[in-house]
Amino acid sequence: MAAAEIIAAAMTGYINFSVFSQGEFRDTFGLIATRIVSYCETLLLENIKLTRKGRNISWISWLASIVIPISTLILEVIIANQTNLTKVEAVGSVLLLFAVNIIAFYLYDSLAENYIKRSKLALLQKEKELYSRQCEIMQSSTEDLQAFRHDMSNQLIILNHLLEEGKDEEARRQLDQLSHFIKGKVIYSTSGNTIIDGLVNYKLQSVASENIKVETEIVVPKQLNIDIADLVTLLGNLLDNALEALKKVDREQRILTIKIVFSQERLIGRITNTYCGEIHQKDDKILTSKKEKQKHGYGLSNVEKIIKKYNGYMEIDYANWEFRVDFIIYLPQKN
Secondary structure, three states, X not given: OHHHHHHHHHHOOOOOXXXXXXXXXXXXXXXXXXXXXXXXXXXXXXXXXXXXXXXXXXXXXXXXXXXXXXXXXXXXXXXXXXXXXXXXXXXXXXXXXXXXXXXXXXXXXHHHHHHHHHHHHHHHHHHHHHHHHHHHHHHHHHHHHHHHHHOHHHHHHHHHXXXXXXXXXXXXXXXXXXXXXXXXXXXXXXXXXXXHHHHHHHHOOOOOOOOOEEEEEEEOOOOOOOOHHHHHHHHXXXXXXXXXXXXXXXXXXXXXXXXXXXXXXXXXXXXXEEOOOOOOEEOOEEOOOOOOOOOOOOHHHHHHHHHHHOOOEEEEEEEOOEEEEEEEEEOOOOO
């Protein structure tokens, strides 16, 4: 405010005064200019505050914060120089110009906020569609594996026949093929819940080649009172984050633990993985370590939205090179 008054005083020529004597300043334009300059300062400080909070302020917004108030000031100069202007017209012009300023910036802020919300919603919707497709693919793979296990008895009969005929080399090749197939098709979740089993088994289908040691404990009913898209977004993001972190760990130290149980109308989960490097935080939020930060970093944020939707709770802890996410969501069964 002091800076605004000094600027306005300099603009109107009121600069030759003593700080120890009483002065008078009655320039009408100067009083109006003080308020407009203060308004311009406020807009610039608001942009600085939003920038510090991580919001990307476009150069158009910075330019508008200066040009619009200055344009208002110039228009007020033109209006003030009209000799036949009545007091009502002068006051009305000032109020009108201020109203135009306020409406312009309010509309800009509203549009910017709406754009951010729509962008995040579109990203979340795209993510839900992706995870739904992954579940469909994994369900098909699980059915193939179940068919293989059902046909295992026939495979054993053939092997026994080859051994009886002394075709040891051919039997050994057949065993090697079966062993390779079984290793590539390990079932990590057999709870009976199609969505959870499909998602977990699909996400973990490549862990053998990545030398990741996996421990799972999944005990849930076949049906849960939760939106499928929410469930795949919740578990999909957590598993993706864990697997992404494990790729950076030495192959001998890659450990992933998944525990998901349903008890007393609560879905309780814990996903733990080893990690290396630093964990970056800002405002109690975990930041992505990926280079393209604008395209990533929404994983845990989307998980938090799902948990809040079901009045749940999430806790993140990392110590001794172990990253752990615990969550609880309330899923009362349908009557």
